Amino acid sequence: MDNMAKKDIDSFQEKTLADFVIQRRTEPDIFSWVDSFSETINYLSSIGHNMYRRVMLSANSNHVLVEDPLTKKEIEMIMMGSNSYLGLNNHPRVIKAAKEAIDRYGSGAGSPPHFSGYYDIHRKLETNLAWLKGSEDAMIFASGYSTNVGILSCFLGPKDTIIIDKLAHASIIDGALLSGAKLSTFRHNDMNSLERVLSQSQKNTAGDRLVVVEGVYSMDGDIAPLQDIYNLTKKYNAKLMVDEAHATGVLGKTGKGSPNTSTLKEKLI
Ligand SMILES: Cc1ncc(COP(=O)(O)O)c(C=O)c1O
Incomplete structure (x- = not known):
């Protein structure tokens, strides 16, 4: 990284994930494609600009504690990339209900809901979502x-x-x-x-x-x-x-x- 020409550094900073997807289409060798991806990610990490897979140390809220990739120290940052717009993931009633559900059902359904992992609380959620949306019915997926x-x-x-x-x-x-x-x-x-x-x-x-x-x-x-x-x-x-x-x-x-x-x-x- 030390001897990297300025031109290379600029080209690293301008790259997005989409560039690598496009590059893969013309790059027959997976390993050389992966190498150039790693080089870019390593460079971005070395200057503290790698936004992917940043390690969070607190609940995902409007402020979060994050591990600084350079110093490894805990820092506070403003979260601009969350889709929990209403903060329900941290709402006391949601947290209480999630804990109660784990006590009753364990930490996983052991099977997809479409098969044999379909609980009464899944059905209740679907019924409530259908009501919210004004639709005939609803079906939940994992993501x-x-x-x-x-x-x-x-x-x-x-x-x-x-x-x-x-x-x-x-x-x-x-x-x-x-x-x-x-x-x-x-x-x-x-x-x-x-x-x-x-x-x-x-x-x-x-x-x-x-x-x-x-x-x-x-x-x-x-x-x-x-x-x-x-x-x-x-x-x-x-x-x-x-x-x-x-x-x-x-x-x-x-x-x-x-x-x-x-x-x-x-x-x-
Ligand atoms: C419009 C839209 N649909 C689907 C998805 C995928 O959702 P998930 O991250 O739950 O898989 C996203 C993710 O951000 C999205 O923005």
């Missing part, structure tokens, strides 16, 4: 990633087309790829672009067409124009899926998230 991958790969197949916003989360893309459906994208929150893609896909899709957007986008925090998106999906006879990871608890008077289709329908009439 947002597994939700998108599970739903898309289960419901869609090679005859279908999945149309996603360009800024949609990677789990939506992975789910779409796993489904084997044709994948099309439209420009972020751009209704002209969505209409073009919907119109084209109507001609060349034998199966169903599903538009997938996010209620609130994770990176920029901007909101999807759901009423317009819903109108277009109706016009072109497509279906709509909304990832509410960052909208639930955040949008709406009571934190229900984006308006659901029944609310949108009512507004349309």
Whole structure:
């Protein structure tokens, strides 16, 4: 690292994870690809700028205790990367309920809920979530990633087309790829672009067409124009899926998230 030219240092600082993903596509040898990744991470760590896998020493809250990677000392930092917008992970009632659940059920279900690890508290949570969302029912998954991958790969197949916003989360893309459906994208929150893609896909899709957007986008925090998106999906006879990871608890008077289709329908009439 000591003899590193300034040009190399600048190029390290400008790199993002996406650069390595792209590089892998043209880099046939996994080990040399991994080496250049390690070099960058080591360099960023050596100047204290590596933001990945920082070791936290306290609950994830608006202030957190973190191990300083250079001095190994405990420092306090402001947390800007959490999705616990309401701080429920630290709420005394949630902590009490989690402790009681561990006392009663142990520390794990021993099986996925879809199989034989489905408890009364899972069902209660699903019922409450369905009530919150004003939906017929709900099904919980272990993570947002597994939700998108599970739903898309289960419901869609090679005859279908999945149309996603360009800024949609990677789990939506992975789910779409796993489904084997044709994948099309439209420009972020751009209704002209969505209409073009919907119109084209109507001609060349034998199966169903599903538009997938996010209620609130994770990176920029901007909101999807759901009423317009819903109108277009109706016009072109497509279906709509909304990832509410960052909208639930955040949008709406009571934190229900984006308006659901029944609310949108009512507004349309
Ligand atoms: C919009 C969106 N969907 C899905 C996910 C994946 O969620 P998880 O981290 O729970 O797997 C994320 C993660 O940040 C997200 O931002």
